[in-house]
Amino acid sequence: MTKGTGCGALALAPAGKWKGGQMAQAAGAVEVRIGEGIVWVVMTGDAANRLTPELRGALLTELARAEADPAVACIVLQGAGACFSEGDDPTELEGPHATPDPATLCRRVEGCAKPVIAAMHGAALGTGAELALAAHYRIAAPGTRFGLPNVALGLTPAAGASQRLPRLVGAGPALDLMLSGQAIALEAAPAGLIDHLARGPIEEETRAFCAELRAEGLGPRPAAQRREGFAAPLAYQQAVAARRAKVAGSGNPAPPEIVAAVEAAQLLPFAGGLEFEADAYDTCRETEASAALRAVAAAERAAASAMTPARRAPHRVAVLGEGPLALPLVQALLPVAAGVDWGCDAPDVLHDGVIALHRRLEAARQGGSISEEVVEERLSRLRVGAPADMARSAGCILLAGPGQREVAAPAGVSRLVAYPGRVREVGLRFAPAPLGARLVEVIAGPEAQVEQIAEAEALAQQMGCLAIRVRSGGESVGGRLFDAWCRAADALVDMGQSPEAIDAACRDWGWRRGPFLRRDQMGLLRLGAQTRAEGAVNWASALAESGRMGRENGAGFYDWTEVGVPLASAEVDALVVARRPAAPALPADMLRLLLIGAMANEGARMLATGMLRRASDLDLVALEVLEMPRWRGGPMLAALRMGARAVREALASVAHPDRAFWAPHPLWDDLVTTGGADWPQR
Known part of the structure; x- marks a missing residue:
């Protein structure tokens, strides 16, 4: 099997009852197509293709139909829309999964008598990633993100990832994925995780992949029977020991349980390892720490849903003032704004500020977080000068220090107060600081206009921050x-x-x-x-x-x-x-x-x-x-x-x-x- 790059769209027709390989009407959360010996089972749930009980049941039904049809040689799992699947419906995390649960679905996929191929694009996260691990083969479009974020909720994986993943890639890479909770681009996936990275349209390459399987007489390949990750037993145990020491004393209950589950993968039969993981998941879910982590995640979803729907952010942002917020604001805005205009009445402050900005960006380049081309591109979008000149062409103005409130703004351009002080209209308070902020308080003052609040929240989204709306006269x-x-x-x-x-x-x-x-x-x-x-x-x-x-x-x-x-x-x-x-x-x-x-x-x-x-x-x-x-x-x-x-x-x-x-x-x-x-x- 060869690796490459590229992706493509999948044209779908609904299918359901199967007769001799012909298409017929299907219902619910999946669409199905059969042709050339391949059944395409496409998840069509919500925009994230979350594995709801309805979708899990539909997948089980179509899997059984495909397995029973003599015209079917390969089964392809795919997601409609922008992604493969982003995993669980969050509402299911507060109690036991409804029947059929994700673990049952994954065991059925893995035990299928015909080869199952997960064709991933966009994102495969949580139980969506676990579904892909249960498939016998994995194909990915470039840019596909793969991750197991349960740890952030104080939970272990729920559908066998702690047992399948280390069998494929070894203990170290498996633990790094599960303990970080971060998604990785599958171009950088550890060896053994995917079988093919598409070069062209993913449907075409998946079809060719299936033809190659048939030509070579390759059938199902359950992860339960894989042993590549166990090839170096001592290294496996050393990786487990190192991660166990690293997570010792964690207030989050999940990391120690994840390490123990990966250790169990090497020591227990596969079925016993799955039971170990299921017990660990239930144990974690019942802890106060996991409940708190889930509550925080729910709070973030609620805050995000309350934000004004995303809109085009201003082309240029003017930062006015010379206070301690000015330089961090400029640096934080450069990667996301079309241009940044820094206005200050003191030319020497601007001169020193630009030198300091060069030093900061150069330090980032030397640290490997950005390239020299990125440094040059960001600096090319920075202009400095007198406040009135900088405000003249701005799509949004941020006041970084006192003394700039009287600078004239173009008609319809919002002026957002970014420093502590009185706010008549709208202000921004970054937490913990503008550079690297994860949260912004959008202060709606007594004269705030709806459009100004929307613009502030759009800017926060552009900067990758969660916006919390606060009504006050400047107090945060x-x-x-x-x-x-x-x-x-x-x-x-x-x-x-x-x-x-x-x-x-x-x-x-x-x-x-x-x-x-x-x-x-x-x-x-x-x-x-x-x-x-x-x-x-x-x-x-x-x-x-x-x-x-x-x-x-x-x-x-x-x-x-x-x-x-x-x-x-x-x-x-x-x-x-x-x-x-x-x-x-x-x-x-x-x-x-x-x-x-x-x-x-x-x-x-x-x-x-x-x-x-x-x-x-x-x-x-x-x-x-x-x-x-x-x-x-x-x-x-x-x-x-x-x-x-x-x-x-x-x-x-x-x-x-x-x-x-x-x-x-x-x-x-x-x-x-x-x-x-x-x-x-x-």
């Missing part, structure tokens, strides 16, 4: 959450707790950087403006006044070594004790409950005022801005897991001068009354 969800986190942590210190113990409670929960470590790394002087109630202390300001500025000068809430390692500080302990009375140490779970509860309480206020539409949007912001562990799900979900009644009572019990901050919002009463299943949506 991320900013309010960060302030609430620090305010609660400082209050706990006021009440006798130590900064180190509070950070440790976060760290033990999987939250890598607690509120005091995080502020040390940011610099304490800049955080002194955070307000506190009378009688409450802003401990960042207190330490800065004593000369402890954070990591930048080697002393903040922690003492910092020359290589950047934070150590507990006796000086801080003494300073804190001198300013407030001692108190018994609270257990770590109570410290976490109060921190999470305070943030969720602030989230309740945002929901009640209409600043946010969904509690899950706040969770998404928290994951990016506060770096909360994804497998905990964010403060709104975590608070529900801790129990609405327990959180309300804990907040009400806090005796602290900042009473307005700690007072439970009335939404907690509603949650307790209704059983605390979920937050309301607006």
Whole structure:
């Protein structure tokens, strides 16, 4: 079998009952065609060809018909539209799969008495990829993406991938695919995964592939009987051991189970390995961590579906200003905008900025992430000059710093405020920063127009970001959450707790950087403006006044070594004790409950005022801005897991001068009354 490149479209006619190889009417989620001894079974579900129970049942039916027809020599599985299949319907992940489940379908495909060929294009993901693995042969159009993303949901594969894939490609490549959850282009597939990369129209090449199978007398080739991946037993075991060490201590339950399942593939009979995988899938699905990961994925889908439908983004974007956001914005926009015009009143700032941009792009080139041609192409689309000149031909204007609000804009061109400050119309807040941002808060101010919001969301999509719509006069969800986190942590210190113990409670929960470590790394002087109630202390300001500025000068809430390692500080302990009375140490779970509860309480206020539409949007912001562990799900979900009644009572019990901050919002009463299943949506 030879490899090549190319792809083509498949002209389909419906088929169903089979008589002597003739076409007849078919129904439902597949279309079928028979000719030249080949049955084409084409998935025609939704746009992603998700393997719903209906589609799985239809595939089983047509597979049985093809197997029973003497005129059929080969069976081809293919997807209609833009892809092969993107796998499960997400709604099925919350419980056991309906009958027939994906594992049953894949076992039936693998056990077919006639060769089954998966002809892939677009994407084969999740159980879609597992269906392709169950086929006896795999053909792919160029650019086809193949991936097993279950790990991102806290789940193992569900239909045999942990047993079939290592038999084909070995433990190392199989584990890398399953543990990363990332899709790969099949041009770069590990040896053994695909049998042919198409050069021309995929239908033609699949037909030729089938003819070659028949000419060579090649029949079914079940992955269960393949052993190429086991050819080097010691290397296989070493790969398993290395990945096991790498995922040790993971809060996500899936990675250790995936490693164990791949180990089982070498040690157990195939049927036993499938049972091992099924048990691991069920075990993972029932964990709180997997439920949280699935909730986050659902929140992302909800936020994406709420975005204004994608439209053509502006041809040119003008970035105006010289603040710290300007250069990162320019760099982030260059790969996606038709052109970027950077306007600034200070020519020396522009000169230095362009030099810095050259250095950044050159560093990326030397790191291998972009080519020299890409560097030159991006720089060719950059213009710099006076703000008024740069704004004149822009399709959209981003204000990167103050002082640019009065620059004239062409009629109908939106001006989006990208720096913290007042927003009358529309603003953008990138999380965590413009360059590499995964999320953007689209701030809809009191004078926002629908078209401006749509343009902001289109720009976010163009930059590959998820947009969260926020209604405020400039305040961001991320900013309010960060302030609430620090305010609660400082209050706990006021009440006798130590900064180190509070950070440790976060760290033990999987939250890598607690509120005091995080502020040390940011610099304490800049955080002194955070307000506190009378009688409450802003401990960042207190330490800065004593000369402890954070990591930048080697002393903040922690003492910092020359290589950047934070150590507990006796000086801080003494300073804190001198300013407030001692108190018994609270257990770590109570410290976490109060921190999470305070943030969720602030989230309740945002929901009640209409600043946010969904509690899950706040969770998404928290994951990016506060770096909360994804497998905990964010403060709104975590608070529900801790129990609405327990959180309300804990907040009400806090005796602290900042009473307005700690007072439970009335939404907690509603949650307790209704059983605390979920937050309301607006």
